[in-house]
Amino acid sequence: MAVSKAGYVTINFNNNPDVVRNVTDLAVATTILHESLHAFIVAWAKDDPVNSKLAYPQLFEKYIQLSLNVDQNSLQHDIITKKLYY
DSSP: OEEOTTOOEEOOOOOOHHHHTTOOHHHHHHHHHHHHHHHHHHHHHTTOTTGGGSOHHHHHHHHHHHHHTSOHHHHHHHHHHHHSOO
16 A cells, blocks of 8 residues: 555555456455555545654554444544535
């Protein structure tokens, strides 16, 4: 995963035919979702000077701590409306 100075997150997947030949569609979809969550959390912290310097495990922990202090349904809808729509 690479993050640009503008905050764009780039995820590269292994497309080597020897590797992907035996991978199921479900495994590909799972990997895409998994990596997308990593990208989301990294992008979430990009504007925070303290959190943006954390290693991923600490960043994830910080995200969870902040998320637990609010109503999860409201948090998810807030993220959807403010972060996922342009």
